[in-house]
Amino acid sequence: MTLSAPPLLRLEQVSKRFGPTLALNKVDFDLHAGEVHALMGENGAGKSTLMKILAGNQPRDAGRILMDDREIEIRSPRDAGAYGIAIIHQELNTVPDMTIAENLALGHEPVTRFGTLDRRALDRQAREKLARIGADIDPQRRLGSLSIGMQQMVEIARAVSENARVLVLDEPTAALSRAEAQQLYRLIGQMRASGVGLIYISHRMEEVWQLADRVTVFRDGGHIGTARMQDITPPDVVRMMVGRPMGDLYDHPPRTAGDIVLEVEGLAGNGVGPVSFHVRAGEVVAMSGLIGSGRTEIGRLIFGSDPRDAGIVRIDGKTSTPSDCVDAIADGIGMVPENRKEQGLFLGHSVEDNVAISSLDRYVTAGVLHRGAIHAAVAEEMARLRLRANAIDLPVKSLSGGNQQKAVLARWLLRDSRLLILDEPTRGVDIGAKREIYEMIDALARAGKAILMISSDLPEAIGVSDRLLVMRGGRIVRELASAAASEEDVMFHATGTAGDRTARGHGGTQ
Amino acid sequence: MTKDTENLRPAAEPVQREPFDFARWWDRVGILVVLAVLVVFMAVFAPNFARVDNLLNIARSISVNAILAAGMTFVILTGGIDLSVGSIIAVSGVVAVISAIAGLPAPAAVMLGMVVGAACGLANGALSAYMGLAPFIVTLGTMTFLRGLAYTITAGQPIVSSALNFRDIGNGYFSGIPVPVIVMIIVYLVAWFLLERTRYGRHVYAVGGNPEAAKLAGVRVKRIITSVYLFAGACAGLAGVIFAARVVSAQPTAGTGYELDAIAAVVLGGTALAGGRGRIVGTLIGSVILGVLSTGLILMNVPFFTQLLIKGVVIILAVAIDSLKQRRFSFRLPLLSRSTSSRT
Numbered sequence: 065m066t067l068s069a070p071p072l073l074r075l076e077q078v079s080k081r082f083g084p085t086l087a088l089n090k091v092d093f094d095l096h097a098g099e100v101h102a103l104m105g106e107n108g109a110g111k112s113t114l115m116k117i118l119a120g121n122q123p124r125d126a127g128r129i130l131m132d133d134r135e136i137e138i139r140s141p142r143d144a145g146a147y148g149i150a151i152i153h154q155e156l157n158t159v160p161d162m163t164i165a166e167n168l169a170l171g172h173e174p175v176t177r178f179g180t181l182d183r184r185a186l187d188r189q190a191r192e193k194l195a196r197i198g199a200d201i202d203p204q205r206r207l208g209s210l211s212i213g214m215q216q217m218v219e220i221a222r223a224v225s226e227n228a229r230v231l232v233l234d235e236p237t238a239a240l241s242r243a244e245a246q247q248l249y250r251l252i253g254q255m256r257a258s259g260v261g262l263i264y265i266s267h268r269m270e271e272v273w274q275l276a277d278r279v280t281v282f283r284d285g286g287h288i289g290t291a292r293m294q295d296i297t298p299p300d301v302v303r304m305m306v307g308r309p310m311g312d313l314y315d316h317p318p319r320t321a322g323d324i325v326l327e328v329e330g331l332a333g334n335g336v337g338p339v340s341f342h343v344r345a346g347e348v349v350a351m352s353g354l355i356g357s358g359r360t361e362i363g364r365l366i367f368g369s370d371p372r373d374a375g376i377v378r379i380d381g382k383t384s385t386p387s388d389c390v391d392a393i394a395d396g397i398g399m400v401p402e403n404r405k406e407q408g409l410f411l412g413h414s415v416e417d418n419v420a421i422s423s424l425d426r427y428v429t430a431g432v433l434h435r436g437a438i439h440a441a442v443a444e445e446m447a448r449l450r451l452r453a454n455a456i457d458l459p460v461k462s463l464s465g466g467n468q469q470k471a472v473l474a475r476w477l478l479r480d481s482r483l484l485i486l487d488e489p490t491r492g493v494d495i496g497a498k499r500e501i502y503e504m505i506d507a508l509a510r511a512g513k514a515i516l517m518i519s520s521d522l523p524e525a526i527g528v529s530d531r532l533l534v535m536r537g538g539r540i541v542r543e544l545a546s547a548a549a550s551e552e553d554v555m556f557h558a559t560g561t562a563g564d565r566t567a568r569g570h571g572g573t574q
Numbered sequence: 575m576t577k578d579t580e581n582l583r584p585a586a587e588p589v590q591r592e593p594f595d596f597a598r599w600w601d602r603v604g605i606l607v608v609l610a611v612l613v614v615f616m617a618v619f620a621p622n623f624a625r626v627d628n629l630l631n632i633a634r635s636i637s638v639n640a641i642l643a644a645g646m647t648f649v650i651l652t653g654g655i656d657l658s659v660g661s662i663i664a665v666s667g668v669v670a671v672i673s674a675i676a677g678l679p680a681p682a683a684v685m686l687g688m689v690v691g692a693a694c695g696l697a698n699g700a701l702s703a704y705m706g707l708a709p710f711i712v713t714l715g716t717m718t719f720l721r722g723l724a725y726t727i728t729a730g731q732p733i734v735s736s737a738l739n740f741r742d743i744g745n746g747y748f749s750g751i752p753v754p755v756i757v758m759i760i761v762y763l764v765a766w767f768l769l770e771r772t773r774y775g776r777h778v779y780a781v782g783g784n785p786e787a788a789k790l791a792g793v794r795v796k797r798i799i800t801s802v803y804l805f806a807g808a809c810a811g812l813a814g815v816i817f818a819a820r821v822v823s824a825q826p827t828a829g830t831g832y833e834l835d836a837i838a839a840v841v842l843g844g845t846a847l848a849g850g851r852g853r854i855v856g857t858l859i860g861s862v863i864l865g866v867l868s869t870g871l872i873l874m875n876v877p878f879f880t881q882l883l884i885k886g887v888v889i890i891l892a893v894a895i896d897s898l899k900q901r902r903f904s905f906r907l908p909l910l911s912r913s914t915s916s917r918t
Binding site (some may be wrong): 094338367369388389390392393395399401406407408409410411412417420422423424425427432433435475 | 686771772773776777780781783784786787788789790791792793850851
């Protein structure tokens with residue numbers, strides 16, 4: 065990569081306004097061929113807007129876009145494609161019920177002389193495209209049969225045409241397992257080596273330092289700074305993103321655990337278990353492990369959303385045998401599911417409705433709802449979580465990711481559940497909201513709640529919890545005190561292999 | 575973003591909103607504006623439209639469809655659809671008339687008609703919720719089956735009974751107001767109360783908004799889904815009895831195509847076919863609009879074929895305005911336009 069050559073892509077003083085909001089305020093950005101340029105910033109910082117302008121989905125209001133020092137106009141996604149700009153969105157834009165080959169050709173299917181679909185050409189082109197990104201997959205398979213990671217590979221193969229010069233990736237590893245992420249990193253390396261410029265949007269510091277050559281930080285629509293990775297540290301970037309020093313993200317005063325709230329004995333079902341463990345009042349216990357190690361399944365078994373094969377679950381000493389979530393909630397269990405938008409929220413409904421839904425039985429006399437009382441109670445919980453009070457009547461979809469997550473938490477605060485199961489509570493929320501969610505978890509524990517947290521984010525699992533349960537193959541293979549645990553320890557037990565420390569062999573299973 | 579001074583104000587009253595929010599405004603009063611324009615138009619151009627007896631006539635003529643649409647609103651709010659209500663009208667009417675002829679007292683015959691409708695609805699709901707079948711297909715099947723049942727019971731012939739003991743529910747007056755109109759008002763009061771003032775109603779909206787989230791939030795989703803079809807069936811049963819009373823006979827062809835009018839009224843009233851959004855008051859107004867439109871056009875001597883053309887245009891227009899509203903809404907929030915899921 066030679067920085068002296070003219071940049072492949074340059075944005076000069078680009079602005080974009082949505083109504084009263086200045087989404088981008090005269091930002092500069094450049095990208096060289098063969099470079100990975102990380103773009104960071106909290107939600108609402110302007111990353112998505114920049115991406116939409118490059119994709120041709122939104123026109124810019126002001127400024128210039130130059131490619132090879134020549135000014136270009138991107139008026140439509142078609143234009144973007146013609147300039148060799150490809151975008152990989154966070155959410156997959158594929159059709160799971162069609163074959164990989166059909167997905168790859170979507171929109172420009174090859175046809176024969178007679179105007180019918182040319183299946184042979186379809187297959188050949190698919191193989192070429194997959195070969196270009198080094199993916200060895202049979203194009204005749206149904207796309208939906210692939211893992212999320214592989215589906216993303218197919219999406220990249222589709223986006224990367226022969227003339228691909230700029231590839232924008234928006235949080236591509238958010239839904240990927242570690243192994244899948246590694247595969248993606250290798251692909252990114254190959255593309256960089258072949259001279260493609262990559263814009264990499266991510267919240268994850270480690271991967272940015274692992275992949276990127278330079279990083280640019282946006283905040284509130286403005287360009288805050290650009291630096292080479294070797295000249296900057298993660299705390300610097302965090303400070304640039306939030307506009308203030310963050311301190312230690314996970315810092316919390318020591319907590320004292322009380323009586324046992326959740327007691328699990330020999331719980332099995334859903335292809336996982338048996339597992340036995342407990343969580344005390346005032347304690348945060350994190351379940352760690354690779355994706356597919358059975359963490360979410362355990363949560364669902366406790367919450368009654370999947371049937372159990374065996375085992376006993378007690379809440380405050382009372383046996384809890386929920387046949388569905390309704391029973392589990394009545395037993396004092398609350399669940400913040402993994403996928404906020406699909407499982408947690410009623411996006412079009414008001415914040416009040418979203419928060420109150422699980423506690424309505426408490427506000428009924430003779431079948432009639434006490435709407436005033438509900439309103440007041442929801443407002444109170446919102447204040448506790450520092451959710452803007454005037455948001456109460458707004459549709460929850462108009463809130464930021466962090467505030468949406470607070471709305472789900474508020475639901476269980478209002479219900480006053482004894483045990484909270486938090487499945488990936490900070491997925492897709494920005495760093496400022498993360499901090500607030502950690503503070504909330506701490507406050508909940510201090511208020512005497514028992515908290516079982518499932519997290520793929522290792523620093524978070526270690527930093528937020530008091531104890532760690534490491535899972536592998538559907539069982540708990542190790543319990544660690546969080547204060548003494550390191551990421552290597554957890555990975556060591558979670559993978560069951562030595563990882564970096566080859567000497568230990570297959571230890572860890574006790 | 576928000577200025578500090580604003581936070582000092584009482585939190586309950588948000589001070590600074592969008593200057594003019596078309597989406598919210600239309601949500602509240604848009605459909606009323608359409609109705610008002612229509613009524614004024616008819617009052618001016620349709621002879622005799624604004625007379626009290628004509629208005630009462632309109633009210634009576636819409637009662638059957640409005641009662642159907644009340645039940646349909648519940649179903650559509652959960653994201654479902656019920657195509658069988660038209661056929662339920664026939665079956666419940668036939669059962670009520672036959673049992674009345676056999677000597678059942680009027681209140682019992684009416685109740686029986688409703689129970690038959692509710693039973694059909696229960697079947698629809700159970701098949702959709704517990705067997706996991708698509709409501710469209712289930713109710714398409716029961717629509718055909720129940721129509722067949724009505725023909726089978728009557729051997730394809732209308733059963734006329736000039737001395738029908740419950741004829742007053744279709745033709746009678748109470749304090750000068752047609753009885754079916756009073757029944758309709760009671761149905762809407764019950765529906766409004768259920769949706770707006772009970773936990774059950776909140777759960778109906780939740781199931782339509784996001785069934786998976788509803789389940790995890792402690793809503794018995796299958797039970798709710800079953801219940802809305804049951805309610806729609808009971809409404810259809812009641813509508814069937816009223817229809818039979820109006821025509822003083824059991825008609826195996828009664829209610830043919832009525833399910834579509836009911837769906838039109840619901841959609842006109844602003845309820846989203848995707849579920850989770852809409853109001854029962856809107857449905858009532860939607861029914862009134864359809865009634866005013868057809869009566870007014872008849873009074874203006876517009877040929878029947880042309881009436882159909884106009885009705886079709888009005889339905890599409892109303893839905894188009896609703897869609898425009900959604901687009902404005904998403905633009906305002908800048909959401910991604912392509913996928914249904916919104917961005918954070």
